[in-house]
Amino acid sequence: xxxxxxxxxxxxxxxxxxxxxxxxxxxxxxxxxxxxxxxxxxxxxxxxxxxxxxxxxxxxxxxxxxxxxxxxxxxxxxxxxxxxxxxxxxxxxxxxxxxxxxxxxxxxxxxxxxxxxxxxxxxxxxxxxxxxxxxxxxxxxxxxxxxxxxxxxxxxxxxxxxxxxxxxxxxxxxxxxxxxxxxxx
Numbered sequence: 393x394x395x396x397x398x399x400x401x402x403x404x405x406x407x408x409x410x411x412x413x414x415x416x417x418x419x420x421x422x423x424x425x426x427x428x429x430x431x432x433x434x435x436x437x438x439x440x441x442x443x444x445x446x447x448x449x450x451x452x453x454x455x456x457x458x459x460x461x462x463x464x465x466x467x468x469x470x471x472x473x474x475x476x477x478x479x480x481x482x483x484x485x486x487x488x489x490x491x492x493x494x495x496x497x498x499x500x501x502x503x504x505x506x507x508x509x510x511x512x513x514x515x516x517x518x519x520x521x522x523x524x525x526x527x528x529x530x531x532x533x534x535x536x537x538x539x540x541x542x543x544x545x546x547x548x549x550x551x552x553x554x555x556x557x558x559x560x561x562x563x564x565x566x567x568x569x570x571x572x573x574x575x576x577x
Contacts, residue, residue, distance in 0.1 A: 473504070504525070507537065
């Protein structure tokens with residue numbers, strides 16, 4: 393076994409997979425060895441950088457890989473949305489393929505929402521990042537999530553079942569009906 397400060401330690405498990413850590417700086421080969429003089433770390437990082445550059449230079453392979461990733465992510469998204477009902481629980485919107493533009497990318501109009509709120513803080517705490525759909529699938533679809541369309545998600549209070557917009561509309565409809573009944577009598 394190498395001395396402390398030399399070589400790699402392969403006992404660390406990060407996100408369910410084994411990763412080698414540099415014994416000098418304690419970081420993986422993904423991290424740039426800025427203040428690390430361990431030759432193994434520098435070579436491993438350089439090897440990863442070269443593979444990444446070759447992938448980017450071979451534009452066909454790069455675009456194909458990007459498309460495969462997009463397809464995989466979309467399949468994950470659809471399977472999770474289907475599992476949670478496939479429609480907004482507030483208004484009943486059910487077009488799973490509708491997309492809206494947010495910044496430079498397209499996002500799904502039907503979204504996953506955490507019932508008791510605090511979704512962003514939970515994602516940051518669990519270090520889920522962009523893999524929420526994958527995390528939900530891997531954790532057997534926890535019951536504290538639901539499908540909502542973007543409009544209802546924006547207007548929904550934590551632990552509520554009807555968003556503020558639809559509460560207002562239903563109250564307005566009830567008032568119109570009451571006025572009609574008063575006019576008839």
